Amino acid sequence: MKFEYQRPATLEAALKFLAAAGGDCAPLAGGTDLLVMIQEGLVGPRTVLDISRLEELKNIREEDGRIEIGALVSHGRAAAAKLLREKAALLVESCLQIGSPQIRASGTIGGNLVMASPSGDTIPALYALGAGVVLKSVTGTRTVAIEDFFTGVKKSVRRPDELLTAIVFPAPEPSARGFYNKLGQRKALAIAKVSVAALVTRKGEKVEKVRIALGAVAPTVIRAPRTEEYLAGRKLDPETIAAARSLCAGESRAITDLRSTAGYRDRMAGLLLARGLEDLL
Amino acid sequence: MNEIAIRFILNGKEVSVKAPPTFTLLRLLRERLGLTGAKAGCERGECGACTVILDGEPVTACLVLAPQVEGRRVETIEGIGNGEELHPLQQAFIDESAAQCGYCIPGMIMAAKALLDRDPGPSREEIKTGLSGNLCRCTGYTKIIKAVEVVAGKSRKGSESC
Ligand SMILES: Cc1cc2nc3c(=O)[nH]c(=O)nc-3n(C[C@H](O)[C@H](O)[C@H](O)COP(=O)(O)OP(=O)(O)OC[C@H]3O[C@@H](n4cnc5c(N)ncnc54)[C@H](O)[C@@H]3O)c2cc1C
Ligand code: FES
Numbered sequence: 412m413k414f415e416y417q418r419p420a421t422l423e424a425a426l427k428f429l430a431a432a433g434g435d436c437a438p439l440a441g442g443t444d445l446l447v448m449i450q451e452g453l454v455g456p457r458t459v460l461d462i463s464r465l466e467e468l469k470n471i472r473e474e475d476g477r478i479e480i481g482a483l484v485s486h487g488r489a490a491a492a493k494l495l496r497e498k499a500a501l502l503v504e505s506c507l508q509i510g511s512p513q514i515r516a517s518g519t520i521g522g523n524l525v526m527a528s529p530s531g532d533t534i535p536a537l538y539a540l541g542a543g544v545v546l547k548s549v550t551g552t553r554t555v556a557i558e559d560f561f562t563g564v565k566k567s568v569r570r571p572d573e574l575l576t577a578i579v580f581p582a583p584e585p586s587a588r589g590f591y592n593k594l595g596q597r598k599a600l601a602i603a604k605v606s607v608a609a610l611v612t613r614k615g616e617k618v619e620k621v622r623i624a625l626g627a628v629a630p631t632v633i634r635a636p637r638t639e640e641y642l643a644g645r646k647l648d649p650e651t652i653a654a655a656r657s658l659c660a661g662e663s664r665a666i667t668d669l670r671s672t673a674g675y676r677d678r679m680a681g682l683l684l685a686r687g688l689e690d691l692l
Numbered sequence: 693m694n695e696i697a698i699r700f701i702l703n704g705k706e707v708s709v710k711a712p713p714t715f716t717l718l719r720l721l722r723e724r725l726g727l728t729g730a731k732a733g734c735e736r737g738e739c740g741a742c743t744v745i746l747d748g749e750p751v752t753a754c755l756v757l758a759p760q761v762e763g764r765r766v767e768t769i770e771g772i773g774n775g776e777e778l779h780p781l782q783q784a785f786i787d788e789s790a791a792q793c794g795y796c797i798p799g800m801i802m803a804a805k806a807l808l809d810r811d812p813g814p815s816r817e818e819i820k821t822g823l824s825g826n827l828c829r830c831t832g833y834t835k836i837i838k839a840v841e842v843v844a845g846k847s848r849k850g851s852e853s854c
């Protein structure tokens with residue numbers, strides 16, 4: 412490994428450094444992707460910018476009905492946070508599905524988003540929560556809807572001079588229920604073959620609103636709009652769930668790769684949705 | 693490559709050591725500090741053989757850069773007994789014959805210690821989750837889990853007796 416190591420003391424200093432570096436600089440958060448990529452020679456940044464101690468990027472808070480999670484919050488800390496356990500249990504479930512205790516202790520939500528893998532485990536839950544991604548540079552701050560953040564496999568709209576500083580989403584209504592279901596080769600240390608997250612708001616017996624996101628079945632995480640539309644206004648019963656299951660399988664656009672075949676993934680997308688909805692009954 | 697001085701608390705004692713900033717914590721421990729308990733298995737975060745405890749949390753030392761530990765607390769397998777007696781986890785691994793070749797064991801014990809430090813009486817399922825980042829090619833895990841259960845059982849609140 413060959414690079415220069417820098418550890419700026421403040422966010423401002425980090426942003427200045429990044430702006431001056433002109434792209435040849437990799438922020439280091441938990442290091443669970445970056446250090447693997449460097450060791451495998453997949454990337455070779457001139458500078459590694461250690462942002463892992465920027466405390467201002469480690470908060471989890473709710474303000475005026477909005478929940479904000481700092482980019483450097485680790486999966487382990489997110490999963491243990493009372494606020495998220497109470498109000499965003501599906502995100503907690505997705506954090507607990509990542510890697511192993513060691514990877515969850517180091518790996519961050521911000522790092523998971525910047526990697527922009529279609530199988531990144533926190534991404535479907537954040538789609539379902541309707542999250543926004545906060546990007547900061549010396550020239551300003553912008554918030555991008557999570558569905559506009561990703562542009563392809565491992566690609567996002569983040570500019571090299573920007574840091575992802577936070578993830579924000581409206582606090583779900585108290586009656587809202589969600590889930591994250593992942594299918595991997597094994598329970599721990601497994602990348603998703605397919606995953607489904609959903610957040611369902613009900614009024615009485617009927618579904619008022621539902622947001623469904625599918626992971627690992629397209630170049631980016633995708634929504635399942637036709638299934639969402641079908642479920643809206645309906646009562647969750649076995650027939651409705653069966654219909655949603657096949658609609659959802661039809662919306663999955665999986666490919667065949669070494670982890671799984673396209674047809675299996677599409678069918679499993681439907682099944683993982685159905686299982687999650689059954690648990691809400 | 694320029695070397696830099698890295699100061700941190702290692703097993704309760706302050707140390708200062710020089711290393712290139714591109715070193716991983718694993719290499720720092722093994723090659724500069726002579727602590728070869730943490731093992732290099734995959735060096736990709738997958739096997740857990742290099743697990744140490746950093747500020748109370750289990751981490752894979754192969755995915756931490758040496759300069760990242762500046763000013764922080766690192767615990768390794770070498771520091772968990774008191775020099776005279778073994779740590780209860782080490783004793784339980786011996787009593788339960790939980791080690792075969794032994795390569796995975798320092799990482800297993802450090803992952804288990806991180807779990808028990810946080811929750812002294814975890815359930816069997818919680819122990820399995822706590823060790824899910826550690827691979828063992830020899831034992832089949834049963835005796836390893838048993839050894840951790842023995843230590844956890846001593847703190848478990850009445851779960852075994854009723
Ligand atoms: C053994 C193992 C198992 C894994 N299992 C899973 C799994 O089950 N599910 C899953 O989704 N992922 C998994 N991962 C991948 C990885 O752990 C996650 O993607 C993690 O969230 C990455 O976060 P990090 O903080 O470690 O990122 P880093 O490695 O620090 O950074 C990743 C990339 O993002 C950039 N970056 C990081 N933070 C910022 C920021 N705030 N602003 C701008 N750029 C930034 C870095 O420059 C780098 O390019 C696994 C990795 C390993 C090694
Ligand atoms: S050597 Fe670090 S996890 Fe395998």
Ligand code: FES
Pocket residue numbers: 790791792793794795796797827828829830831
């Ligand atoms: S005892 Fe040999 S790898 Fe675990």
